Amino acid sequence: MDLNIHIDIFSVIDRHRDEIQHLNSYDPVTTIIKDKFQLEITQHLASLKAETRTDTKEEILKSATSKGTTIENATEVQKEIYLDIGRKYACTLFMFDMVSKPISPTDIKLFYEILFSETDYRTEEVLIVNQDGEKIQFPPPGKIEQLLSDLTDWYAKGQFDKNIHPLVIISLYHFKFISTHPFLDGNGRVGRLLMNILLMNYGYLPILIEPNDRIEYYEALQSGDKGEIKPLVEFISSKQLRTLEDFKTSPEYLSIVAKFELEQQLKQIKGTEKCFVLTEDSGTDNLLKLVFEASGFNLAETSFISYEGCSKIGSVTLFSIFVKQKLPHMEIVVHRDRDYLPDSEIEKQRETFNKIGIHFFVSRGTDIESHLANAKHINLCHPKLSEQEAEEIIKTGIEEVKPKSFELLRKQEFGEKHKDKATHLDIALKEIFEKSVFKFTHGKTLYKSIKRQIQEKTKENAKIEVVTKELFIKQLNEIAEKLWAK
Known part of the structure; x- marks a missing residue:
């Protein structure tokens, strides 16, 4: 079987893995991975055997948990429910405990016992018919123990070319285990959990093979029966990439990223500052500085730190508390754009920050x-x-950007998926928009329109990024006077 396999997405997968592992050294993400896996454990343990590689006519593979079981009363039902929960929890603990240890045949038997309350290898010959109608004969019972011993030794001792990509090694291990078929039932479930241990052993994430993956998964295993492992490598790699991408966009992961980046910025603080500003938009912090300076802030003693990427205000609150603990002597100002939030939501957030002295x-x-x-x-x-000409420029700009501003409001109200769908609420939304046009006008687009018009009218560079008294904000000035009292 040719293991000299290269897939283009290997480099992308490894880059994602390395970024996660780098963050793991700062604030362990293993807990997040474990929690997410625990939530999905029922799906991970769900058998994909129905309608697939099993010979249902012969009923070769029976459910170990249901074989011979008779639940006669409510107490028995309750017991089975609790036992099932315990098995799933124990399964997760066992998996993560095994990540840093070599897997032995004894461990595989223990894994099987946790799941199915049985410990014995099968004692029967097993013959199945695959999706193409071809008969597949699994090894006889007498060879199972030696085959598993050879497989675990091969992996533990690294008896393979070091240039072979880990995902190829993991794919081959998974195929060899499935092909050994050591137990009468549950081999797929045990094999997929073992595969996830190996994935985590190399720093990857555990993957979930879902019901809609069934056909592709079993076709890939079938290719392995014919001596071609690449389809299985491609399948496992694509699942790994999707899992990594989904994980890196999860709120839990993004919060750790934001916290990490925030702490890196905190290290740059000189220690002579009296105040720092947490702002959500790193791309416009220079404009923000104009407003703060116009309101009386001494920028030499003020640091601006971005919490960009933090989508939930609750996370910003935690970051603020984190910063306040690190630098208790400083005043903290959290800035956020109004966007399309109602006044009631703004006041709710303000109250939350006021309670923690921010x-x-x-x-x-x-x-x-x-x-x-x-x-x-x-x-x-x-x-x-x-001033009159400037007013006209602003009014013209508002009219120019009206369509975009309204569409952004619609998107906010109806969501990305339904932003283009006409609804009976459009008229009401339009009336709200027209009553407060400036409030809902997209500031960034208006800013560009104003600059363009100024340049056209004056034939000069449209420079409005200047500190003037008109940028003064009373709320900010009250903070400034407290900090820089004469």
């Missing part, structure tokens, strides 16, 4: 760029333009 500043309009849509500010930056 200031909460919300941008005017949808984002910080909205603060620059100010006629008096534009006039001070470009005296050639009167």
Whole structure:
């Protein structure tokens, strides 16, 4: 069997794995992986045998948990429920305990006992018919113990070319175990759990083979019966890539990433600052600084740190507490864009931060760029333009970006999936939009429109990123006066 296999996604998979493992050295993600696996354990243990490689006519593979079992009363039912929960929990513990240890035939038997309360290898010959109608004869019972011993020794001692990619090794191990078929029932379930131990042994994530994967999975195993392991390698690799990508977009993982990046930024703080600002948008922190400086902040003693990527305000609260614990002598201001949040939600968030002694500043309009849509500010930056002309520029810009602004509001209300779907609520939403046009105008797009119009009218570089008194915010000034009292 040719093991010199290379698949293009190997490099992508390994990059994702390395990023997760790097983070694991900072704040262990193993707990998250374990918790997620525990939630999915029922699916992991679900047999895929129905309608697949088993010979249902012969009833060769019977369920070990149901064989000979008769549940006669409510107490027995309750007992079975608790035993099932215990088996699943024990299965997870066993899996994660085995990640750092070599797997032996004894461990495989113990795994089987945890799942099915039996310890013996099969004593019967097993012949099945695969999906193509071909007969597959598994090894005789007398060879099972030696085959498992050879398999575990082969893996434990690394008796393979070191240049072979780990996913090829894992795929081959999984195929060899399934082909040995050591037990009368449950070989697929045990084999898939063993495969996940090996995946975690190499730093990958455990994968879930779902019912809709059944055909592709068994076709890949069938190719192995014919001496071709690559389809199984491709199958397991694609599942691993999808699992890694999903994991890296999970709120739990993103929170750890944000916390890690936040701590890296905290290391850059000189220690002479009196205040630092946690802001969600790292791309506009220079504009934010204009507003803070105009409101009386000494930027030399103020640090701006991004918590970008943190999608839940609850996580921002935890980050704020984390920072306050690290630097208790500093004042903290959490900034977020208003976006399309209602006033009631803004006040709820403000109250949450006030309770932990943290200031909460919300941008005017949808984002910080909205603060620059100010006629008096534009006039001070470009005296050639009167305040009236600046007002007209802003009004023109609002009209230009109206379609985009309204679509973004619709997307917020109806979700990405239904953002293009016309509904009877559109008219009501339109009325709300028209009553508070500036509040819902997309600030970033308006900002670009204003700059373009200024340049067209003045024939000058449209520079409105300047500190003026018109960017003054009373709420921020009250914090500044407390910090830099004369």
